[in-house]
Amino acid sequence: MPKIVDADDRRELVADAVYQVIAEHGLTQASLRNVAKAAGLALGSVRHYFDNQAELMEFAFRVNSERIHLRALESLEALEQEPLPLERGGLLEKCAAVLEELLPLDEIRRADAVVHMEFMLDARTNAGLTEAAQDDYRATGAVVGRVLLQLMESPLAQEALVPIDEAERLIGLLDGLSLRMVLQPAWAAPEQGRATLRRHLDSLLIPNAAPLYGV
Amino acid sequence: MPKIVDADDRRELVADAVYQVIAEHGLTQASLRNVAKAAGLALGSVRHYFDNQAELMEFAFRVNSERIHLRALESLEALEQEPLPLERGGLLEKCAAVLEELLPLDEIRRADAVVHMEFMLDARTNAGLTEAAQDDYRATGAVVGRVLLQLMESPLAQEALVPIDEAERLIGLLDGLSLRMVLQPAWAAPEQGRATLRRHLDSLLIPNAAPLYGV
DNA sequence: TCTTTTTTAGCACAGATGTTTCATGATGCC
DNA sequence: GGCATCATGAAACATCTGTGCTAAAAAAGA
Numbered sequence: 001m002p003k004i005v006d007a008d009d010r011r012e013l014v015a016d017a018v019y020q021v022i023a024e025h026g027l028t029q030a031s032l033r034n035v036a037k038a039a040g041l042a043l044g045s046v047r048h049y050f051d052n053q054a055e056l057m058e059f060a061f062r063v064n065s066e067r068i069h070l071r072a073l074e075s076l077e078a079l080e081q082e083p084l085p086l087e088r089g090g091l092l093e094k095c096a097a098v099l100e101e102l103l104p105l106d107e108i109r110r111a112d113a114v115v116h117m118e119f120m121l122d123a124r125t126n127a128g129l130t131e132a133a134q135d136d137y138r139a140t141g142a143v144v145g146r147v148l149l150q151l152m153e154s155p156l157a158q159e160a161l162v163p164i165d166e167a168e169r170l171i172g173l174l175d176g177l178s179l180r181m182v183l184q185p186a187w188a189a190p191e192q193g194r195a196t197l198r199r200h201l202d203s204l205l206i207p208n209a210a211p212l213y214g215v
Numbered sequence: 216m217p218k219i220v221d222a223d224d225r226r227e228l229v230a231d232a233v234y235q236v237i238a239e240h241g242l243t244q245a246s247l248r249n250v251a252k253a254a255g256l257a258l259g260s261v262r263h264y265f266d267n268q269a270e271l272m273e274f275a276f277r278v279n280s281e282r283i284h285l286r287a288l289e290s291l292e293a294l295e296q297e298p299l300p301l302e303r304g305g306l307l308e309k310c311a312a313v314l315e316e317l318l319p320l321d322e323i324r325r326a327d328a329v330v331h332m333e334f335m336l337d338a339r340t341n342a343g344l345t346e347a348a349q350d351d352y353r354a355t356g357a358v359v360g361r362v363l364l365q366l367m368e369s370p371l372a373q374e375a376l377v378p379i380d381e382a383e384r385l386i387g388l389l390d391g392l393s394l395r396m397v398l399q400p401a402w403a404a405p406e407q408g409r410a411t412l413r414r415h416l417d418s419l420l421i422p423n424a425a426p427l428y429g430v
Numbered sequence: 431t432c433t434t435t436t437t438t439a440g441c442a443c444a445g446a447t448g449t450t451t452c453a454t455g456a457t458g459c460c
Numbered sequence: 461g462g463c464a465t466c467a468t469g470a471a472a473c474a475t476c477t478g479t480g481c482t483a484a485a486a487a488a489g490a
Contacts, residue, residue: 026340028243031477042439053478114339121336124329124398125241137399168395168403169388169411176391180383183339184352188383196384203418246447257469268448431490438485446477455468460461 011049011059014039018060023111027118032056054128061119061132068112069139072101076146084154088205095151096198099144102174103197104181105190113178144171156205166204173200226264226274229254233275238326242333247271269343276334276347283327284354287316291361299369303420310366311413314359317389318412319396320405328393359386371420381419388415 017039021030032053036046050056075098085091104110116136123133145167152161177196180188232254236245247268251261265271290313300306319325335351338344360382367376392411395403 024340026337028337029340032479033477044439045437047479048437117336120394120398121332122241122243125239125244133398137402165407165411165414168407169415172391172395172403172411173384173388174391175394176387176389179335179390179394180387183335183348187352188387192380192383196380196387199380200384207422247449248447259469260467262449263467433490434488436486436488438483440483441481443480444478447475448473449475450473451471453468453470455466457466458464460463 012063014041014046014049014056015060015063017041018056019064019111019115022115022118027122030057057119057126058128058132060115061123061129062135064112064115064119065132065136065139068102068109068116069136069143072098072143075101076143079150080146084150086155088156088202091151091154091156091205092198092201095147095201096194098147099170099174099197099201100194102140102143102178103190103193104178105193110182114182117179117182140171141167144174151201151204154205158204158206161204170200173197227278229256229261229264229271230275230278232256233271234279234326234330237330237333242337245272272334272341273343273347275330276338276344277350279327279330279334280347280351280354283317283324283331284351284358286324287313287358290316291358294365295361299365301370303371303417306366306369306371306420307413307416310362310416311409313362314385314389314412314416315409317355317358317393318405318408319393320408325397329397332394332397355386356382359389366416366419369420373419373421376419385415388412 014035017035018030020038021034025034032046033043035056036043039046046056050059079094079098085094101109104113119129120133120136123129145163148163148167148170151157152163152166174197177188177193181190181193229250232250233245235253236249240249247261248258250271251258254261261271265274294309294313300309316324319328331351334344335348338348360378363378363382363385366372367378367381389412392403392408396405396408
């Protein structure tokens with residue numbers, strides 16, 4: 001019998017090499033040869049686990065997308081377990097903590113966000129990625145929607161908020177913040193991203209005489 | 216003397232071909248040959264006006280960025296000429312009209328936004344575009360900042376708003392909305408983008424018993 | 431040790447890309 | 461008309477890409 005290698009492990013190892021190349025040099029440099037080099041494998045080895053380049057890219061995209069959303073979902077379920085804090089600060093902190101998993105606040109999340117952006121944009125013109133992109137949209141919408149529903153259950157929440165509209169606004173803000181923090185880290189630092197997110201969530205609650213994140 | 220062709224016109228014509236290719240097939244397909252084909256020129260002709268591919272790409276990027284910001288600046292200067300409306304609806308409409316120039320609300324702005332996104336993301340790993348990207352950031356910041364200052368001069372504006380923080384939030388929202396409207400037009404329609412923008416601006420004003428864009 | 435199957439490595443091909451070089455065409459002034 | 465000068469076109473080169481095919485290497489059972 002031959003040498004047994006866990007094929008799934010190998011596929012994830014190759015996917016990691018894809019992230020590395022994309023994060024450092026962009027999607028255009030994610031050729032099979034460059035990926036193989038980054039993974040420390042031969043071109044033939046990579047092709048042994050993925051028939052096409054298209055298959056490799058879709059796989060890497062899905063692993064990336066799932067990793068991001070799983071991180072957020074774990075945090076989200078912790079939030080949904082215990083009752084929501086009644087005070088303003090605790091409530092904001094709980095909700096922000098979940099959504100922060102979607103922002104590039106450290107090196108790990110930053111690499112994830114970069115790769116995610118490149119894939120999403122590529123999916124616009126790459127038919128092999130449209131399906132994965134759709135799934136990604138649904139996953140993001142589910143996470144943000146659930147956080148928002150939690151927040152709006154609080155007596156502190158403003159009335160007359162339309163969940164779908166606010167989800168659209170919040171997702172837009174998260175995407176835009178991610179983009180800016182990824183592309184212009186000098187102007188959009190992690191601390192600023194966290195503060196911006198909290199300020200936005202705060203604006204969904206009833207007005208407060210002493211704003212939390214003012215001057 | 217030879218045939219005289221306005222070199223600048225020709226360069227803009229080639230840049231237009233770049234947009235066309237990028238908008239339809241993505242930045243990866245914007246090769247010199249594809250661009251030449253889209254422009255109806257021979258490869259040699261394109262290279263006659265641009266020494267490098269890098270030069271062509273930076274030129275196309277700058278023209279695209281300037282076009283977007285010029286559109287917004289024209290609208291902005293019209294806003295700054297006359298005194299601001301005192302009523303809530305008029306004020307919001309004036310400010311939103313300027314910022315809408317940055318959103319992909321019609322086919323022209325949509326193509327501009329797509330090309331803009333692709334260039335910005337590429338600039339992250341393409342040294343030849345970083346300078347142009349920096350200029351683009353400054354231009355966007357200037358437009359959004361001036362609109363925000365106008366809005367905050369109104370007696371309707373909430374107090375204790377920190378201009379820089381709100382600019383960051385607004386730019387993030389605009390970028391995110393653009394991204395979503397470009398990538399998922401089915402979920403993020405122009406009307407929804409316009410409404411989301413207005414709802415955000417409305418939230419910067421003092422609370423209103425009868426919200427403009429409610430249910 | 432031999433066998434069998436997986437894994438790895440390598441070569442070769444066709445296509446695309448940026449770039450260089452050179453030849454041809456077109457044009458308007460002398 | 462001739463001709464200098466720009467515009468255009470085409471061919472060739474080196475490089476990189478994905479992919480197909482083949483052979484070596486490796487490992488675990490017989």
